[in-house]
Amino acid sequence: MLPEPPAVAALHVDMRLPTVASTTSGKPSQPPVLLLHGWASTSAYWEPLATELLDTGRIVWIVDLPGYHRGDALPPGFRWTLESAADSVAAAAARHASPVHIVGHSMGGSVALTLAAAHPELVASVALVGMVPAPPNEGFKSMLESQLRQGFIDDATRAKCMNAWFGTLSPEDHRLLSRGFELPFEVLGPSGLAAMAGVAADVPEKVTAPTLVIAGVGDRLRSLDQVEAFVAASPLRRLVAIRDSGHSVHWEQPRACALALGAFWNESRQPPA
Numbered sequence: 001m002l003p004e005p006p007a008v009a010a011l012h013v014d015m016r017l018p019t020v021a022s023t024t025s026g027k028p029s030q031p032p033v034l035l036l037h038g039w040a041s042t043s044a045y046w047e048p049l050a051t052e053l054l055d056t057g058r059i060v061w062i063v064d065l066p067g068y069h070r071g072d073a074l075p076p077g078f079r080w081t082l083e084s085a086a087d088s089v090a091a092a093a094a095r096h097a098s099p100v101h102i103v104g105h106s107m108g109g110s111v112a113l114t115l116a117a118a119h120p121e122l123v124a125s126v127a128l129v130g131m132v133p134a135p136p137n138e139g140f141k142s143m144l145e146s147q148l149r150q151g152f153i154d155d156a157t158r159a160k161c162m163n164a165w166f167g168t169l170s171p172e173d174h175r176l177l178s179r180g181f182e183l184p185f186e187v188l189g190p191s192g193l194a195a196m197a198g199v200a201a202d203v204p205e206k207v208t209a210p211t212l213v214i215a216g217v218g219d220r221l222r223s224l225d226q227v228e229a230f231v232a233a234s235p236l237r238r239l240v241a242i243r244d245s246g247h248s249v250h251w252e253q254p255r256a257c258a259l260a261l262g263a264f265w266n267e268s269r270q271p272p273a
Contacts, residue, residue, distance in 0.1 A: 038106030067187035
């Protein structure tokens with residue numbers, strides 16, 4: 001009998017301590033913030049937001065999803081799904097003694113919701129950046145699915161993705177942010193299909209943690225109508241719409257993003273038992 005494929009992949013987690021004191025006498029320390037990137041992305045695009053959070057006294061864990069850390073390989077038999085990615089993140093989150101804050105961008109938001117639904121004991125709150133579980137832009141979806149079926153992502157499609165995600169970039173930023181496309185296709189392909197499939201229909205209702213959606217007003221992949229409908233469906237959900245930003249609010253407006261997160265965490269903090 002063949003052995004069962006591994007349920008989780010060991011993830012690379014960049015654990016950073018705050019640059020200012022985060023505790024006061026007699027008060028517990030704040031839980032870590034786990035940042036989960038999107039499809040064909042690397043943890044590099046979290047740097048502006050991570051700096052802002054560290055400067056406000058937050059502990060930040062920057063997570064590379066399965067196969068996304070340069071040089072890492074997926075374990076034999078691992079199948080890339082939102083569920084297997086969420087279980088892998090859960091194993092990393094369990095390193096902390098108490099629940100953590102999860103922040104997911106785009107596909108990382110789908111992983112965050114899946115994690116919060118399956119492992120509620122690990123999650124203090126969920127923040128979705130540029131993502132709600134709604135049908136994706138049809139033109140973008142069909143373009144990406146055709147690329148995934150052919151077995152590689154061509155240069156024209158990469159350029160369209162980068163423009164949809166970030167708009168105009170300097171040559172240096174473009175080189176930095178496009179490195180996710182250099183990953184092996186055995187990672188890019190299955191994770192892209194998982195991103196397009198999105199979370200199972202029953203997942204959002206299973207999430208009991210307070211949930212914040214941070215939306216860029218100019219996001220071309222998720223409309224404000226979709227975001228508002230998702231938020232209105234549960235009293236546990238909040239919305240912050242940020243002007244002068246699109247799909248990648250954390251990169252375009254990191255200070256505004258950090259302020260929205262900090263206010264949300266302070267508001268939703270559970271009183272001590």
